[in-house]
Structures are given as structure tokens and as C-alpha cells.
Amino acid sequence: MPAVSPARVRGRRATRPSGDDREAAILRTLEEMLTERPFAEISVDELAKGAGLSRPTFYFYFPSKDAVLVRLFTRAITASGPRQQQSAEVPAQRRQAWRDGIYAFFDSLRPHRAVVLAGLGVMATNTELREVWSAFMTGWIDYTAALITRERERGAAPDTIPARDLATALNLMNERVVVAAQGTQQPTLAEDAALESVVHIWITSIYGGVPDSV
Numbered sequence: 020m021p022a023v024s025p026a027r028v029r030g031r032r033a034t035r036p037s038g039d040d041r042e043a044a045i046l047r048t049l050e051e052m053l054t055e056r057p058f059a060e061i062s063v064d065e066l067a068k069g070a071g072l073s074r075p076t077f078y079f080y081f082p083s084k085d086a087v088l089v090r091l092f093t094r095a096i097t098a099s100g101p102r103q104q105q106s107a108e109v110p111a112q113r114r115q116a117w118r119d120g121i122y123a124f125f126d127s128l129r130p131h132r133a134v135v136l137a138g139l140g141v142m143a144t145n146t147e148l149r150e151v152w153s154a155f156m157t158g159w160i161d162y163t164a165a166l167i168t169r170e171r172e173r174g175a176a177p178d179t180i181p182a183r184d185l186a187t188a189l190n191l192m193n194e195r196v197v198v199a200a201q202g203t204q205q206p207t208l209a210e211d212a213a214l215e216s217v218v219h220i221w222i223t224s225i226y227g228g229v230p231d232s233v
Contacts, residue, residue, distance in 0.1 A: 044070035092138035095131035101162035
């Protein structure tokens, strides 16, 4: 029977997970757990065990479970930011354009609903989450204000309250109405009804009505 060389033995050993693999495992574990129970009920020990790591190893990658949530939350909302919009111009079918934009925003959040709701729920006690969300909402407000200004400059929308004030109110309404519809708050609307209501309010607020041409 031929001898097996040390090189061949070493070649058969399983590859050890890299640091990136371990970090990804922690993130994946928390996201999966959030679909089953609230963030407050999840412990660091459970996260470490779910990721196949020891508690000390967990702390090598994240200082706390809140830090894991911040990373997941930031990643989820980045995919829904205004930079993901294909154009800063409103096409001829304005009602459909605004509707598509609002629906696309929430469609991009939907795959990470549990993470987003958890982040919003913890935000009151987490400064970093508040800063991330504030920057995200500010980006959307700036983007919306620019579109409203363009519509006013070309005579398609009336010049009423300042564009940024209107954009701020509309985006904050989106946050409250549609996020409530995705969670368990009461009173609320079914998600489809919430989205249609939000679209209607946006159109009538920006254009002063919903004529056939909008």
C-alpha cells in the first residue's frame, strides 16, 4: 500500500472560514432571527452560536449585537437610496412616474423588512442608527425637492409652499404610513392601500389636483 505524502494530507483539509465568511455568517444569522422574533429577544450568545462561533470570536468582529443591526440596516436602506433612481427627470406620464418611484422604494426595502423594522424600532436608543436614517431621509428629501422644483420651473406644477418643505412632509409621511403598514401597528392600512393613498397625496400635493393629463 503506497504511503500518503504529507502534501496530499494537507490538501484534503477543509478550508478554514475567512474573517469575511465569519462576519457574513453573523449578519446572516441576525437577519434570519429577526424574521422570527424581536431584536430585544436575541442575545449575543445566540448570534455567535448561530454563526458557528464562540462568544469571544463574535466580539472580534462586532462590539455588540447593535453593531450587527446597524450594519444590516445600513446595507438594506442603501439599496433604496435616491442614487439608485435611474433618472432625476419626471417623464410625461407624471402620475405613473411618481407611483413607480414610490413603489420601487418600498419594493427594494421589502426583502429586508424585518431588518428595517427592527432598526426603526431601536432607533430611539441608538445614535448611530438615527444618524444613518437621518442621512438616508435627507437624501430622499433633497432628491424629491429637486424634482418638484423642475416641475415648477417648466410650468407643470404650481409654485405653492417651498419645494423642500413639501418634499420633507411627503417623505416623512411615507416613513410613517407605509412602515406602519408593513409592521403590526394599529390603526394602519393594508400595504397596497397605504401605497395608493401615499401616491394620491403626493400627486395632489405637488400638482394641485389629479387632472387627466397627470
